[in-house]
Structures are given as C-alpha cells and as structure tokens.
Amino acid sequence: MRVRGLGKYRKIIATAGVQASTTGLGLISGILIARTLGADGRGSITAVMIVLTVLSWLVFLGVPNAGGYMSTRTRTPVVTQAAATSVVLGALAGVVLWILAPSVAGDYPEFVTHGLRAAAVTLPFVGLGLCGQEILYAESRVKSWNVLRIVPLAGPSVCVIGLAAAGQLTAPHAVITYLASMIVYIVGGTAVLLTRTAGSLRSEAYGALITYAFPRWMSAASDAVTARMDQLVMVVLSTPSELGRYAVAVTVVSVSNPLSQAVGMMMYPETRNASGDRRLLHRATRRRAVMLSAAAGLVVTLVAAPLIGVLFGPDFRGLESIIVVLVIAQVFNDRYYVDISYFAGIGRPHILIVPSWITAAVMAAGLVVLGRGGLTGFEAASVTMTCAIVRCVAISFATRREERRHPTVDAMTGGQAGGRSETVD
Numbered sequence: 001m002r003v004r005g006l007g008k009y010r011k012i013i014a015t016a017g018v019q020a021s022t023t024g025l026g027l028i029s030g031i032l033i034a035r036t037l038g039a040d041g042r043g044s045i046t047a048v049m050i051v052l053t054v055l056s057w058l059v060f061l062g063v064p065n066a067g068g069y070m071s072t073r074t075r076t077p078v079v080t081q082a083a084a085t086s087v088v089l090g091a092l093a094g095v096v097l098w099i100l101a102p103s104v105a106g107d108y109p110e111f112v113t114h115g116l117r118a119a120a121v122t123l124p125f126v127g128l129g130l131c132g133q134e135i136l137y138a139e140s141r142v143k144s145w146n147v148l149r150i151v152p153l154a155g156p157s158v159c160v161i162g163l164a165a166a167g168q169l170t171a172p173h174a175v176i177t178y179l180a181s182m183i184v185y186i187v188g189g190t191a192v193l194l195t196r197t198a199g200s201l202r203s204e205a206y207g208a209l210i211t212y213a214f215p216r217w218m219s220a221a222s223d224a225v226t227a228r229m230d231q232l233v234m235v236v237l238s239t240p241s242e243l244g245r246y247a248v249a250v251t252v253v254s255v256s257n258p259l260s261q262a263v264g265m266m267m268y269p270e271t272r273n274a275s276g277d278r279r280l281l282h283r284a285t286r287r288r289a290v291m292l293s294a295a296a297g298l299v300v301t302l303v304a305a306p307l308i309g310v311l312f313g314p315d316f317r318g319l320e321s322i323i324v325v326l327v328i329a330q331v332f333n334d335r336y337y338v339d340i341s342y343f344a345g346i347g348r349p350h351i352l353i354v355p356s357w358i359t360a361a362v363m364a365a366g367l368v369v370l371g372r373g374g375l376t377g378f379e380a381a382s383v384t385m386t387c388a389i390v391r392c393v394a395i396s397f398a399t400r401r402e403e404r405r406h407p408t409v410d411a412m413t414g415g416q417a418g419g420r421s422e423t424v425d
Contacts, residue, residue: 011142012262018146019258025157030251032164033174034312041171043240044108046247048115048175050231057224059093060086060127062217066209068134075198081206083193086127094123115175125186132189135196140269148188155181216344219352222360226387229363230380237371246377248312249319253326256300257334260293264337271345278346286338293334297327325381332388339395351402355394363387
C-alpha cells in the first residue's frame with residue numbers, strides 16, 4: 001500500500017511512541033536502580049553501559065551507515081563488504097578493551113571489569129547488528145527498524161523491573177541484562193543483514209563503501225564521543241556517586257525529547273528517498289523539532305525536576321539546576337539532529353565534519369579545565385550546553401556555505417535515493 005502524506009506522520013508518531021516507551025521504561029528502571037542500589041550502584045552500571053555504547057558508535061568508522069545508505073531491496077556486494085569490515089573493526093576494538101578493562105574500571109567494583117570484558121567479546125558482532133539496523137532505517141522500513149532498535153534500549157529496563165519485582169536486583173544482574181539485550185539485538189540485525197548480502201568481497205565495493213563511510217564517521221565519531229564525553233570523563237574524574245546523580249539528571253531530561261527526536265530521525269529516510277525541494281523540507285523540519293523540544297523541555301523543568309527527590313530517593317535531591325541546563329542543551333541538540341539526518345540523506349555527510357570536531361574540541365577542553373579538581377554534575381552540564389550552542393552555530397555557517405556552492409540538492413546514487421514514493425512498512 002502506498003501512502004504519500006499520511007504515511008510520513010504515521011512513521012513519526014510510531015517512532016515517537018518507541019522513543020517515549022523506551023524513555024518511560026528507562027525512567028522506571030532508573031528509579032528502581034537508584035532507590036535499590038543508590039548512587040554508587042547506578043554509577044557502576046553506567047560505567048559499563050557507557051563504554052560499550054560509545055564504542056559501538058565509534059569503532060566501526062561509519063561502515064554500517066554506508067552499508068545501509070547504499071543498500072537496495074535486493075542483495076548487493078556492498079552490504080557484504082560492510083558486514084565483513086564491521087566484524088574486523090569490532091574485533092580490533094574488542095581486543096583493546098579487553099586489555100584495558102582493569103585500568104578503565106579503576107576503583108570500581110570487580111564486576112565492572114568483568115562487564116567491560118564481556119562487552120569486548122560482543123563488539124565484533126555489534127557491527128552486524130548495526131548494519132541490519134541501518135538497512136531498515138535507510139529503506140524507510142520503520143516498523144521493523146523500530147522493533148530492532150528497541151531491543152537494546154527497552155530490554156534492559158524490562159529485565160531490571162522484573163529483577164526488582166523478584167527482589168533480585170543487583171548491579172551485576174543489571175549489567176548482565178544489558179549485555180544479554182545486546183546479544184538479542186545482534187541476532188536480529190544479522191538476520192536482516194543476511195537478506196541483503198551477495199557475492200564475494202571486491203575492492204570496488206570497498207571503495208564505494210568508504211566514499212560515504214569515512215566522511216559520515218568523521219562527524220558521527222565526534223558526535224558520539226561528545227554526546228557521552230561528559231559521563232566518560234566523569235568515570236575518571238568524579239566519584240561513582242556524582243556520576244550516578246548526573247546520570248539520573250540526564251535520564252530525566254531525556255523524557256522531554258521523544259517526539260522532537262522522532263521528527264529528526266525521519267529526516268534521513270525522507271530526504272534519501274524523496275524528490276522535490278529537500279531544502280524546504282529541511283528548514284520546516286528543523287523548526288518543528290525546535291518547537292517541540294522547547295515545549296517538552298519546559299514541562300520537564302516545571303513538573304519533573306521538583307519531584308526528583310521523591311521519585312529517586314534522597315541521594316538525588318538538588319538536581320534542578322543541572323536539569324535546567326541540560327534541557328537548554330537538549331533543544332539545540334534536537335535542532336542539530338535534523339541537520340545530521342539531512343546531510344546524511346543527501347549524501348553529503350562531509351558537511352558535518354568541521355562543526356562536529358569543533359564541538360568535540362570545545363567539550364574536551366571544557367571538561368579538562370573544569371575537572372582539574374574533580375568534575376561536578378553542574379560543570380559537566382554547563383559544558384554540554386555550551387557545546388550544543390557552538391555546534392548549531394557552526395553548522396549554520398556550514399549550511400549557508402554549502403547552499404552558495406550548490407544551488408540545487410541531489411542525493412548520491414549509492415542506493416535507491418531520490419525520486420521514490422514513500423511506502424509504509
């Protein structure tokens with residue numbers, strides 16, 4: 001069944017529903033962890049989860065993104081190349097993480113080291129899951145994409161709620177549920193991937209892959225590190241308690257963005273598959289995302305922030321100022337997410353490189369300077385807000401420069417981009 005107008009909004013609403021449900025489950029599980037294990041327990045769990053999350057974004061060099069962008073609804077050697085390359089890159093990163101796990105864990109409990117090493121074993125296969133997810137995303141198969149991506153997001157939360165109900169919630173058990181959910185995700189993504197692989201590895205396929213992958217990774221890598229650099233640095237420069245409090249503040253703020261983030265997410269498949277004036281679509285979508293994000297952030301600030309001590313327990317009182325700063329940062333981040341999706345969708349991810357790396361440099365400098373005597377949650381939030389503003393200013397300059405150089409917008413022809421009517425999955 002083909003739907004041209006209504007289908008787009010159904011996809012946005014479905015994606016927002018997934019975002020909202022995972023955020024809600026994460027909030028419930030976060031409350032249970034905080035009240036049962038305290039700030040120290042929450043910080044130890046975050047230490048494992050954040051390392052695997054960031055590495056999953058960082059080590060694959062944009063290859064899964066390129067495999068998805070260049071996929072078609074038939075088998076292709078480019079996807080085969082993407083899968084093989086992802087496994088190799090993940091294996092290399094896994095070896096490094098295995099060796100460094102004791103040093104990264106530092107003064108954390110021993111199970112954190114074991115958790116990091118278990119994450120190292122899964123890394124070679126995470127790339128396969130990502131390839132499958134990117135194929136579904138690029139081809140606008142939104143229902144299947146949402147089902148797959150919800151597994152590592154909602155799976156751990158559901159398990160934590162079950163463990164708490166059974167009286168078995170401990171920090172090691174929570175880490176195990178996260179890793180188990182990643183395994184299920186890998187299996188699902190690999191099943192999708194196998195329907196698109198074809199032929200043997202060929203040098204020409206690799207060249208086409210890297211043409212898109214490396215510029216995409218150059219921006220995505222810095223964005224990934226920037227998105228979690230605050231918590232990564234706090235693993236080293238802060239106490240588990242301070243990290244746990246900050247992680248709760250981040251969780252609460254995330255409640256504000258399901259709909260605005262869904263709008264940004266749908267920009268990529270819409271741009272990749274659409275014909276017509278993509279720039280008008282970009283500008284309208286960006287305005288819509290900012291308005292939704294600002295309205296939701298205001299609600300969170302006025303309603304949720306004062307209730308944190310009641311919901312999460314006395315260890316988490318006094319987070320209101322951190323939440324206000326993070327809400328402001330979220331509005332700018334939601335705006336930028338639309339830009340990411342747009343430039344990736346028209347096949348010009350290189351436009352994102354300079355703004356992304358400027359932002360990463362600013363964040364690294366800010367965290368190091370403020371963290372010399374130990375990094376607090378408010379300091380980390382302030383750096384995050386500053387960087388969100390800097391990145392939006394930088395991408396605005398880059399966008400205007402690109403529009404002067406290229407009066408028209410034509411997507412790359414790596415997959416089925418351009419001129420295709422939307423279909424509802």
